[in-house]
Amino acid sequence: MNNSDDEMEEELSEWKNSFVDSAAPFSTSSVASSGSAVKASSAPSHRVILHFDLDCFYAQVEMIRNPALRCVPLGVQQKYIIVTCNYVARGRGVTKLMSVSDAKEKCPELVLVNGEDLTHYREMSYKVTELLMSYCPLVERLGFDENFMDVTEMVEQKLKQTAEPGCFSFKGHVYNHSSADAKASDHPRLALGSHIAAELREAVRGKLGLTGCAGIATNKLLAKLVSGTFKPNQQTVLLQENVGDIMGCLSGLRKVPGVGHQTAKKLQSLGLVSVKDLQVYPLNDLARQFGGPTAQRLKNLVLGVDDSPVTPSGAPQSLSDEDSFKKMSSTKEVVEKIQQLLSSLVERMQKDGRQPQTFRLTIRRFTTANKWFSRESRQCPIPNSIGQKISSENREEAVVQLVSMAMKLFQKMVDGSADFHLTLINICFSNLQTRGAAVSGRGAITSFFTQNASPRKPQLVPSQNQDDSPRNAGGRLDTQIRISPQQKHVASKSSTSSEGASHGFKWKQDSVVEENQTTACCSEVFCPDATANTAADQLPPDVDPEVFKLLPEEIQKELLSPLFLNSLSSYHLVSGVTHKPTNKSSDSERIGDPANTLDTSNRATTMSHGENVMEGDELPFHQPSDCKFPGNVDPEVFSELPPDVQQELMSEWKQQKLILKTPSSRKPGRGS
Numbered sequence: 001m002n003n004s005d006d007e008m009e010e011e012l013s014e015w016k017n018s019f020v021d022s023a024a025p026f027s028t029s030s031v032a033s034s035g036s037a038v039k040a041s042s043a044p045s046h047r048v049i050l051h052f053d054l055d056c057f058y059a060q061v062e063m064i065r066n067p068a069l070r071c072v073p074l075g076v077q078q079k080y081i082i083v084t085c086n087y088v089a090r091g092r093g094v095t096k097l098m099s100v101s102d103a104k105e106k107c108p109e110l111v112l113v114n115g116e117d118l119t120h121y122r123e124m125s126y127k128v129t130e131l132l133m134s135y136c137p138l139v140e141r142l143g144f145d146e147n148f149m150d151v152t153e154m155v156e157q158k159l160k161q162t163a164e165p166g167c168f169s170f171k172g173h174v175y176n177h178s179s180a181d182a183k184a185s186d187h188p189r190l191a192l193g194s195h196i197a198a199e200l201r202e203a204v205r206g207k208l209g210l211t212g213c214a215g216i217a218t219n220k221l222l223a224k225l226v227s228g229t230f231k232p233n234q235q236t237v238l239l240q241e242n243v244g245d246i247m248g249c250l251s252g253l254r255k256v257p258g259v260g261h262q263t264a265k266k267l268q269s270l271g272l273v274s275v276k277d278l279q280v281y282p283l284n285d286l287a288r289q290f291g292g293p294t295a296q297r298l299k300n301l302v303l304g305v306d307d308s309p310v311t312p313s314g315a316p317q318s319l320s321d322e323d324s325f326k327k328m329s330s331t332k333e334v335v336e337k338i339q340q341l342l343s344s345l346v347e348r349m350q351k352d353g354r355q356p357q358t359f360r361l362t363i364r365r366f367t368t369a370n371k372w373f374s375r376e377s378r379q380c381p382i383p384n385s386i387g388q389k390i391s392s393e394n395r396e397e398a399v400v401q402l403v404s405m406a407m408k409l410f411q412k413m414v415d416g417s418a419d420f421h422l423t424l425i426n427i428c429f430s431n432l433q434t435r436g437a438a439v440s441g442r443g444a445i446t447s448f449f450t451q452n453a454s455p456r457k458p459q460l461v462p463s464q465n466q467d468d469s470p471r472n473a474g475g476r477l478d479t480q481i482r483i484s485p486q487q488k489h490v491a492s493k494s495s496t497s498s499e500g501a502s503h504g505f506k507w508k509q510d511s512v513v514e515e516n517q518t519t520a521c522c523s524e525v526f527c528p529d530a531t532a533n534t535a536a537d538q539l540p541p542d543v544d545p546e547v548f549k550l551l552p553e554e555i556q557k558e559l560l561s562p563l564f565l566n567s568l569s570s571y572h573l574v575s576g577v578t579h580k581p582t583n584k585s586s587d588s589e590r591i592g593d594p595a596n597t598l599d600t601s602n603r604a605t606t607m608s609h610g611e612n613v614m615e616g617d618e619l620p621f622h623q624p625s626d627c628k629f630p631g632n633v634d635p636e637v638f639s640e641l642p643p644d645v646q647q648e649l650m651s652e653w654k655q656q657k658l659i660l661k662t663p664s665s666r667k668p669g670r671g672s
């Protein structure tokens with residue numbers, strides 16, 4: 001599979017086979033005519049999914065912080081771009097992602113605020129999700145300002161309590177209908193969904209002071225598509241009978257959520273440009289080009305069919321921060337930038353309360369061939385002493401030590417004595433563990449939402465793909481990537497933080513799919529010169545002693561301590577050589593997939609997305625370098641076991657006590 005295919009596969013991966021739905025779409029009228037509208041069925045006959053998208057999100061946050069900005073045209077600026085603007089400014093011709101100079105030309109009285117520090121946006125974003133979750137736990141975040149919610153159960157409950165079909169009504173708009181001609185009693189579930197949406201929007205406005213739009217439909221794809229029909233601060237229901245209309249109104253295949261740049265390009269090469277083109281294209285022909293499952297998914301998408309579940313988002317699995325620039329070419333600047341990024345990231349990490357186990361540094365070099373999309377990373381474990389400082393009052397000390405670690409990683413990638421030209425630096429904490437679990441290398445992610453917020457603190461079962469990385473701030477892509485190619489030369493802001501892709505509903509667009517991030521895992525167990533031999537003896541065989549030598553002495557000592565070596569069982573300690581996985585499915589590239597992490601050879605992966613890389617290499621599925629699998633243990637089977645079981649097994653193997661049988665050699669992965 002070539003890179004494009006991988007990316008395309010990924011764009012589509014979450015839009016799973018749901019052709020059955022399209023073959024037999026739910027008929028609201030049949031429900032009504034059979035009289036079941038008011039008789040609650042035990043199993044919901046169809047889902048009710050809400051999609052919320054806040055109005056001019058960053059601008060609203062700024063207006064809450066400074067109410068004087070409410071009545072002026074306001075633009076939120078990152079580098080030279082207006083990433084969003086309030087509706088007063090929109091009324092005067094300013095648009096999202098306009099350059100500052102164009103915006104000023106359109107609206108000379110435009111007031112600008114700098115939006116490069118995402119702290120307030122991030123905090124508000126989580127408050128919104130938390131508030132929604134207090135009504136129903138099935139909430140999935142999409143970027144900073146969007147949430148899906150599956151309210152099917154709530155609707156069913158309400159339906160049971162509703163005796164009279166005549167009392168149904170729609171709140172807000174109904175797509176392609178005037179309120180009068182849409183008969184709510186024919187669509188009782190969607191009608192009730194519209195009431196729930198209105199109530200939730202009112203709660204968000206009342207409690208947090210934010211307005212937003214909502215879409216109400218039978219799946220995520222349709223809810224997302226319909227929610228922006230009337231803006232701002234309005235909501236729209238999509239009836240099943242109008243699915244064809246809304247799909248037909250999309251101006252091109254790229255407008256279909258889930259169809260990314262690569263897919264659209266390939267479709268275009270087949271002469272398929274409009275939604276209609278793809279709808280009528282024979283499935284068999286499509287399957288010849290894309291393979292059966294992808295072809296099917298594509299067909300489903302253009303038919304408005306999507307059975308992907310709303311997957312509760314959970315806490316991010318990593319926290320990161322980054323900045324991009326036109327040119328950075330001195331080590332001094334690199335140190336300063338890393339220091340600056342670390343100061344704020346460590347603060348965020350401290351607020352989060354968990355202790356990171358892994359630190360990663362990512363750089364992007366300027367090259368003429370691949371100007372913007374080539375990232376390289378090195379990562380290393382974080383000694384417990386530093387981890388503890390992060391979560392304590394010794395934050396500043398932690399920053400100093402982390403800067404020093406970061407610079408060692410930097411030197412593994414860049415020869416500081418030669419010329420270099422960087423355009424981005426990203427730092428990331430991952431493998432976040434609850435306190436107490438950190439030392440043992442075990443533990444689960446706790447509720448991110450319970451860290452700062454209100455007394456209502458829903459506990460989440462985190463999904464696997466959460467990443468508080470620089471991506472998807474706007475619900476699709478990160479700022480930097482979402483800026484159009486013409487604008488890219490200005491090197492966007494990307495002080496970061498987004499959650500990465502939400503499991504089950506990943507929107508990929510534009511150039512993010514082209515991003516080629518090279519991540520090499522770096523063996524980082526270290527020894528001071530004086531103790532080099534003894535230390536080297538203690539190092540696992542595939543650890544690079546050279547890297548070890550580069551680290552500060554106290555870190556080396558700690559890393560050599562038995563406690564720490566023991567905890568390393570959750571790391572892959574390999575030297576960084578990069579290769580591209582040849583058989584990469586979109587799923588295996590995803591975070592948390594054992595198939596992607598159980599590479600007991602040199603572990604390194606060329607990923608197509610930052611967010612995948614962010615998360616994909618942190619999971620405790622690797623054979624620890626100081627503990628080999630017994631000969632008859634199938635690594636793939638091992639990878640399917642829960643992390644705590646793996647840990648236990650590994651410690652038992654260390655004592656040479658356990659021999660596992662090899663039950664099968666099937667591949668791990670989705671559905672296995």
Ligand code: DCP
Nearest residue numbers: 054055056057058083084145473474479482483
């Ligand atoms: N954002 C960003 N960079 C982008 C796009 C968006 O930083 N390239 C940020 C700013 C937005 C926020 O994400 O406020 C949400 O993005 P939306 O696309 O939802 O835009 P808004 O919420 O600002 O406006 P709208 O009212 O159109 O939803």
Ligand code: MG
Nearest residue numbers: 053054055145
């Ligand atoms: Mg928005």
Ligand code: MG
Nearest residue numbers: 053145474475
């Ligand atoms: Mg949005």
